[in-house]
Amino acid sequence: MKDILCEKEISKHLNDEYNIKVFDEIDSTNIYLKQLAKNNAEPHTVIIANTQTSGHGRFDRKFHSPKNSGIYMSVLLKPDLEAEKSVLLTAAAAVAVNEAIFSLTGKKTEIKWVNDILLEGKKVCGILTEGAINPKTLKFDWAIIGIGVNVYTPENDFNSEIKNIAGAVSEKTQENLRNKLCAEILNNISLYCENLQNKSFISKYKEYSYLKDKRINVIRNGSSTPATALFIDDECRLAVRYDDETEELLNSGEISIKL
Numbered sequence: 579m580k581d582i583l584c585e586k587e588i589s590k591h592l593n594d595e596y597n598i599k600v601f602d603e604i605d606s607t608n609i610y611l612k613q614l615a616k617n618n619a620e621p622h623t624v625i626i627a628n629t630q631t632s633g634h635g636r637f638d639r640k641f642h643s644p645k646n647s648g649i650y651m652s653v654l655l656k657p658d659l660e661a662e663k664s665v666l667l668t669a670a671a672a673v674a675v676n677e678a679i680f681s682l683t684g685k686k687t688e689i690k691w692v693n694d695i696l697l698e699g700k701k702v703c704g705i706l707t708e709g710a711i712n713p714k715t716l717k718f719d720w721a722i723i724g725i726g727v728n729v730y731t732p733e734n735d736f737n738s739e740i741k742n743i744a745g746a747v748s749e750k751t752q753e754n755l756r757n758k759l760c761a762e763i764l765n766n767i768s769l770y771c772e773n774l775q776n777k778s779f780i781s782k783y784k785e786y787s788y789l790k791d792k793r794i795n796v797i798r799n800g801s802s803t804p805a806t807a808l809f810i811d812d813e814c815r816l817a818v819r820y821d822d823e824t825e826e827l828l829n830s831g832e833i834s835i836k837l
């Protein structure tokens with residue numbers, strides 16, 4: 579069974595125009611695409627790699643990107659959006675990935691606020707949105723959505739650092755699954771990330787949410803506070819109740835959640 583990332587194969591399954599370039603190895607698809615964006619690349623430019631040597635996630639954490647098993651993809655968009663609402667892009671992209679995985683594998687993944695996708699409690703995808711802000715309008719000049727999906731378990735298994743928390747979408751190699759997933763994610767990005775004002779993705783984001791009613795630790799500036807996750811509001815903030823019964827609406831910016 580063959581599943582080699584390839585522009586032609588991805589394009590066969592696209593509903594929309596995207597300008598895709600696939601690399602066998604790259605430092606980071608986000609870093610590469612940022613450079614293109616600074617040089618006025620068109621929206622819908624997409625960089626995909628079979629492996630990354632400097633893949634990174636939120637808070638500059640390393641994103642392990644082994645070869646032949648994942649999708650490491652960055653998509654350039656020019657949304658009409660205030661930069662302070664960037665979480666909406668991440669949330670819409672999470673819905674896009676969740677639904678792409680379901681439509682190609684029938685597997686129901688869940689979204690762990692704000693940017694992780696889990697399958698049976700294991701992380702199978704992380705999303706990192708970065709961008710440039712126009713100083714006059716405070717809106718995005720451009721935004722890049724970086725998506726890393728563990729489609730298969732890597733040849734030498736997941737690195738020991740992440741072995742207990744990482745999972746894969748599929749146990750077996752399936753003909754062109756990575757190519758089809760790339761295309762379906764892009765189709766769904768057109769649907770959700772480019773129609774943010776219609777907000778249909780918010781109810782889906784809430785529906786797919788993993789954290790509701792779970793015991794969590796809120797990590798802020800390195801310190802951890804236990805709480806219960808309550809709900810996600812229409813601005814994609816997470817409502818939590820601390821153990822002293824006080825409640826807070828969390829913005830994603832400087833906060834991460836541990837179970």
Ligand code: BTN
Binds near residue numbers: 649704
């Ligand atoms: C996270 O888990 O915090 C987000 C991870 C985002 C990883 C993707 S892989 C493609 C793109 N290139 C990167 O260097 N990061 C993103």
